[in-house]
Amino acid sequence: MKITRRVVAGKMDDYLKRRISLDQLVGWAENSIMDSVFEDRDMDTIRDVVGRLGLADVRAFGLSWDDCEAFLERLGYQVRVIVHKKPIGA
Numbered sequence: 001m002k003i004t005r006r007v008v009a010g011k012m013d014d015y016l017k018r019r020i021s022l023d024q025l026v027g028w029a030e031n032s033i034m035d036s037v038f039e040d041r042d043m044d045t046i047r048d049v050v051g052r053l054g055l056a057d058v059r060a061f062g063l064s065w066d067d068c069e070a071f072l073e074r075l076g077y078q079v080r081v082i083v084h085k086k087p088i089g090a
Helices: 005-016 022-035 043-053 065-074
Strands: none
Touching: 005 022, 005 043, 005 065, 022 043, 043 065
């Protein structure tokens, strides 16, 4: 699988929207570092971000909201947060 900025941003979006867990994000990143081809254009940036995501389950590294925002910005994406009022009784 070819890893592009878009692929990495999509995985991070899935994590931030709680479609995947931190363990799943870390597993994907670890497998990608070992088994994938990175897009030649921007390879250093993509590999750096994916490598850092692969360490997110290590206490010394972790993964904060600021980290996610900075990684996505490096990949050419902007983070927006939308808060909705939860319906009563939900």
